[in-house]
Amino acid sequence: MENLRQKDEQIILQEQDILSAPLQRRSFLRYAGAGAAGIALLAAGCKKDGMMIDDSAGVNLGSGDVGILNYAYALEQLEAAFYIKVASSFYSGITEAERSLLSDIRDHEIAHREFFKNALGSNAIPGLEVDFSMINFSSRDSVLATAKAFEDLGVSAYNGAGVLIKDANYLTLAGKIVSVEARHAALIRDLISNGTFANAEVIDNNGLDKSRLPMEVLGIAAPFIKTKINANDLPKS
Amino acid sequence: MNILNILEEIEKTDAEVYERISPRRKAMAQFYGFGKKVALASIPLALGTMFKKAYAQTASTEVEAVLQFALTLEYLEAEFYTKGVAATGLVPAGAALGAITTIRDHENQHVAFLKTALMSLGKTPVSKPTFDFSAGNGSNTGPFANVFSNYDTFLAVAQTFEDTGVRAYKGQAPALIGSGGVLTAALNIHSVEARHAAHIRQMRKARGANVKPWITGQDTGIGAIVQASYAGEELESQAGIKITGINGQMISVAAATEAFDEPLTKAQILAIVDPFIV
Structure with missing residues (x-):
């Protein structure tokens, strides 16, 4: 395995x-x-290598802009599920301020998830099954480290997907969401270590954030998603 | 091999070649020499000339306009933070100065990056305007006259610049569809500005301002003087879908507005920054 x-x-x-x-x-x-x-x-x-990948298996995100919206919907499902779990039983020693901020983020991610669900309508992929077995929800370190990974990943995913979107309205919508994800990322990073909101781990020497293509993003997210996702029909350029 | 044969050959490996060639802006994505110049010489001359003729002017003019506009805004931010860091006793040493220095460096990097990008497209970057950070149109006695001597004023202007910058890049993204690497670079700057905004807002909160890392409704947390930078952020619906209480979820009006940042047009942005430009 x-x-x-x-x-x-x-x-x-x-x-x-x-x-x-x-x-x-x-x-x-x-x-x-x-x-x-x-x-x-x-x-x-x-x-x-004897690797015969079954390309047809799994939930198919679809093609074109619908595929990209489903891709975003998948990521928002992951984030929302995570923060719902976090907020259902906060880690010990949480401050009032942290509780409020993490509850806000949970609501934002639910709003994103439900928005994509409605926007996609009958084209929407089903609800995904997540796997959070490697996260210790009672530990601040574990929760915030996971949140940081998800938020930075989300930012890079939207940044990388922009070029794959054809419709200007969808591009603007992605833009409306990615900056909120970036705000989340900055806040979570500062909660872990103040001043790391935009450090060299994520920002390069040109002052640019990361962007990742769907295959890379889904590869990184895969350990947290039980449902197999098929992204083969997503636009490539 | 004539041009038609070449296209036929391409079609065998790239079924979408005609679609790529046809919509001008999309084709530009494949041929943009962004950062690194396209090795046009390596492509058969006829092909190179054809693409140049077909796509060069229209798309690059629009893309250039976005890059020049972005450069102007980055000049504004870069000089603002450069002066802020240099002002003795303004930003407290330690975490605060560290953060402002980090942001200053990013803004200077954005200026350099956009200049390089423009030059790689064969364009001349606009010159840096003269700024009046008091928002006094050159009088230096505008509403933020104490911006480099009063730390709270400095942070308030910083927050406004960052939140406005996020809205500016967001508004320009559609104009970059088909520009390939240029769009990605703009998005990669956009999210950095949002990270800055979130941090500055937390810095202000620590000093008693009623703000969160995200924008609630059209609250400025500063006052009417910067309202134009926040107008429109109170949207509760996206693409005709009401976000408040969506699908029976407990999404408050505040959360619905926070969850989506809104774009501004170039004209709106220029009106906002006008008092800062002499």
Whole structure:
């Protein structure tokens, strides 16, 4: 099992490399006719390892903007479920201020989740089953470390998804949400260690936050989501 | 091999090639030399020329306008924090000065990054305007005349700049659809400004201001003088969906407005920053 997971991660990493290579380089390869060879290589790599991934399995997020909205809906489901659990029985020693802030964040994430559910209507993926077995909800350290990971991941996910969205209204909606996630991230980071709201862990030398493509984000979130998610039809560029 | 053959070859590996070529702005995404120049020379000359002709002017003009606008706002923030850090006795040493210095550095990095981006597109970055941080249009006796001698005024202006900056980038995102890396970079700056805003708001809260890291309703936590920077944040519905009490959930009006930050148009932003620009 452990082995399988490592292989999974390797493949995600490989895909990441290909997906995150600068656009112009990818285009150049494509136009130079090398794209097909690259894809064939990747496929060969999978076969050699005996990894026959069943691409059709799992909850399919869909394609186009609907796929991206479902992708966001999946992440918001994860965040909302986490904060609902946090707020249902706060860690010991919590201050009044922390209780209030974490309750606010829970409400924001529920609002995001329900918004996507309604906006997607019949296109919405079902509710996902989460796995929080590795989180110690009675420990401040464990809760805040997880919150930080989720919030930073959420920010990078929305930042990376922007370029995949075609409709201007959806892009604006993603923008309306991502800055709130960034506010959450900053606050949680400051609760862990004041002054780390935008440190070098997340912000590069150009003063830019991170952005991640869906495959990478879902790979990072996977240990927390029991339901298998199929993101194969999401836009790639 | 003539151009049609090339396109046919491409189509075999990239079924969407014609769609990529057709909508101008989308095609720009594939060919933007952002940060690193596209090695156009490596692409068969005919192809390169074709794409240049088809897509170069329109998209880049719109993208340039966004980048120049963003650069102007970043100049404003960068100089503001640079002066704030330099003002003796303004920002308390320790955590506060550390945070303001971090933010100052980011704003300076944004200025440098946007200048580089513009130059890589063959554009000349706009020059830094002369600023009046009292919001006095050059009189230096505006409503924030004590901005570099009174710490609370300084933080109030900082909060307004950050929250306004978030709204400015958000408002410009749709104009960057199809610009590929430019849009991603703008989003990557946008979320940094939101992180700054959250921290500044916590700094103000620690000094007694009635604010949270997020924006509740259209509350400024400062006063009517900066109301324009918060107007519209009180929206309770998104895309026609009412968020308050959505699907029977206990979502209060406050939470519904906090959960979504709202954009402002370029014209609205320019009106807001006008008193700060001489």
